[in-house]
Amino acid sequence: MRPVLILMLLAVVGHAIAGDQPQWGQRFTRNMVSTETGLPDTFDPDTGKNLKWSAELGSSTYSTPVVAQGKVFIGTNNSPGHDPRHRGDRGVLKCFDERTGTFLWQLVVPKLPHDPYLDCPGVGITSTAVVEQERVYIVSNRGEVLCLDIHGQSNGNDGPYQDEAIHAAPPGHPPIAVANTDADILWIFDMRRELGINTHDSANVSVLLHDRYLYVSTPNGVNYTHRHRPAPQAPGLIVLDKYTGHLVAQDNTGIGERIFHSTFSSPSLGEVNGRPLVFYGGADGVCYAFEALSTHAPTTLRLVWKFDTDPTAPKENISQYQGNREESPSSIIGMPVFHQNRIYVAAGGDPWHGKRQAWLQCIDATRTGDVTRTALLWSYPLNRHCIGTPAVYDGMVFIGDFGRTLHCVDAQTGRAHWTHETKGEIWGSPLVADGKVFFGTKLGEFWVLAASKEKKVLHSLRFDSPIHTTPVAANRTLFVATMKRLYAFQASP
Numbered sequence: 302m303r304p305v306l307i308l309m310l311l312a313v314v315g316h317a318i319a320g321d322q323p324q325w326g327q328r329f330t331r332n333m334v335s336t337e338t339g340l341p342d343t344f345d346p347d348t349g350k351n352l353k354w355s356a357e358l359g360s361s362t363y364s365t366p367v368v369a370q371g372k373v374f375i376g377t378n379n380s381p382g383h384d385p386r387h388r389g390d391r392g393v394l395k396c397f398d399e400r401t402g403t404f405l406w407q408l409v410v411p412k413l414p415h416d417p418y419l420d421c422p423g424v425g426i427t428s429t430a431v432v433e434q435e436r437v438y439i440v441s442n443r444g445e446v447l448c449l450d451i452h453g454q455s456n457g458n459d460g461p462y463q464d465e466a467i468h469a470a471p472p473g474h475p476p477i478a479v480a481n482t483d484a485d486i487l488w489i490f491d492m493r494r495e496l497g498i499n500t501h502d503s504a505n506v507s508v509l510l511h512d513r514y515l516y517v518s519t520p521n522g523v524n525y526t527h528r529h530r531p532a533p534q535a536p537g538l539i540v541l542d543k544y545t546g547h548l549v550a551q552d553n554t555g556i557g558e559r560i561f562h563s564t565f566s567s568p569s570l571g572e573v574n575g576r577p578l579v580f581y582g583g584a585d586g587v588c589y590a591f592e593a594l595s596t597h598a599p600t601t602l603r604l605v606w607k608f609d610t611d612p613t614a615p616k617e618n619i620s621q622y623q624g625n626r627e628e629s630p631s632s633i634i635g636m637p638v639f640h641q642n643r644i645y646v647a648a649g650g651d652p653w654h655g656k657r658q659a660w661l662q663c664i665d666a667t668r669t670g671d672v673t674r675t676a677l678l679w680s681y682p683l684n685r686h687c688i689g690t691p692a693v694y695d696g697m698v699f700i701g702d703f704g705r706t707l708h709c710v711d712a713q714t715g716r717a718h719w720t721h722e723t724k725g726e727i728w729g730s731p732l733v734a735d736g737k738v739f740f741g742t743k744l745g746e747f748w749v750l751a752a753s754k755e756k757k758v759l760h761s762l763r764f765d766s767p768i769h770t771t772p773v774a775a776n777r778t779l780f781v782a783t784m785k786r787l788y789a790f791q792a793s794p
Contacts, residue, residue: 320775322335322368324367325429325431326690329569329639331637331638331639332639332694334733334734335732340774340778341793344760346764351792353402355786356787357785359381361424362375362378362785362787363769363770365773366770369451371398371399373399373780374396374437375787377425378391387469391411393410393425393426394441402789406454407453410443410469414472418501419500421503426442428508431510436450436487440507442503444504445491446508446541447490448487448488448543453484454479454480454481455481458479461487469483490548492517497535499523500521500522515542518564520565521556522563523560536553537552537556537557550594550599550600550602551602553602559630561622561623561655562584562654563584565584566581566584566634568637573642578593579592579602580644582635582646584633585632588637589606590605591604592605606668606670615628629656630651630655631649633647634652635730638691638692643664644664645661647662649683658682661687661708662681663678681716686703687700687701687702689728689729689730692730693712694752696712698712700730701742705725705726705742707723709721709738718754721750723742724746725744726744729770731771732774735774737759739772746768749761764781765785778790779791
């Protein structure tokens with residue numbers, strides 16, 4: 302067996318045995334499927350049925366929780382704000398005790414000043430963290446990639462970064478004294494300063510960790526007019542050294558010139574014909590495959606193939622289609638999922654400014670070059686915009702859309718097995734675990750269906766506020782984040 306494949310399998314097996322969920326989706330592939338069993342079929346936060354604990358978040362949560370080493374990490378905003386040292390609008394990453402839900406520490410990041418389109422007011426940190434050993438990697442609301450100590454400041458300020466007091470203070474304000482409940486920043490890579498990117502709305506990207514490298518989508522987008530691209534030459538995908546935060550490589554695809562709105566997708570990885578490839582959903586509606594870096598890293602990522610998910614969409618003067626709900630360019634917002642030499646990815650019009658059409662597509666990942674005309678295996682039309690990531694399980698693909706529908710599609714043919722209508726839009730991704738499909742909606746509905754080719758509703762309930770996140774299964778516990786609270790459900794003995 303090839304050494305690279307052996308290492309990847311060992312990493313996945315080790316992850317499964319541990320029962321943790323230290324990243325968004327499965328390690329590398331991003332498939333929204335968990336090996337956890339013993340999850341509750343029914344639960345209710347109001348009555349306390351199968352409720353292990355719940356913890357208050359901010360008022361706006363778009364980050365999916367991750368679970369590692371007895372801790373739970375999730376991004377949110379600073380409303381209402383419980384620390385008197387940090388008042389007003391901020392981005393926040395919170396860390397809780399996995400067993401009790403007790404708050405342990407938090408990263409608090411001031412908002413970018415002057416232009417609200419650079420850092421959307423009230424939104425907070427939307428990135429989903431990734432954890433490896435003693436390190437937590439996150440992208441802040443200011444477009445910074447940060448490496449944090451998993452223990453926060455409870456074991457001291459480890460460095461080499463020592464300016465947490467300055468970092469926590471808004472521009473023009475004095476440093477804020479560091480406390481034990483603050484994050485311990487080990488290094489920072491500021492994508493705005495180092496790459497010249499123009500952040501737009503929120504930095505929703507999540508880091509992909511492979512070997513010693515971090516693959517990061519740059520949250521580059523248009524300016525406040527939604528018609529100008531201030532950073533057309535900025536890269537769309539970069540690679541950092543996980544130990545130092547130094548820039549190692551970047552793409553040269555010119556994505557920045559073709560951005561219709563902003564960059565929201567995050568990369569995935571899988572092995573094809575003996576070599577690991579990094580898959581990236583571009584803000585230009587193109588899915589890219591790059592060769593993953595080895596020890597001898599090039600400065601430019603090597604493109605293996607590219608696939609345009611909407612080749613007949615407008616490609617010139619794309620700004621004129623802003624707000625056009627019938628005709629516009631397409632983009633990829635969810636993550637491409639790698640499964641059995643195929644890529645499953647949702648693409649289509651931008652939910653805020655583009656056309657309503659969207660598709661779930663299946664791509665042959667074994668080809669090379671421009672594979673737009675040769676690699677499409679099937680395309681399944683969705684009801685409306687889609688920003689989710691598919692869950693591929695037992696020959697089925699599950700995904701939700703803004704058309705208030707969850708779809709169960711045959712993974713080989715692209716034909717629908719069934720659909721399930723909801724009252725609210727589905728923003729987050731479905732999770733498949735323990736033979737069930739878990740997902741929430743913008744109206745706070747939460748559904749549990751059987752993960753089977755015949756539709757069967759097992760449970761439904763209404764939470765306190767909208768759900769824009771993906772449910773997470775770890776250590777026989779189901780974690781659900783609403784806009785305002787994080788819930789942990791566990792089946793009663």
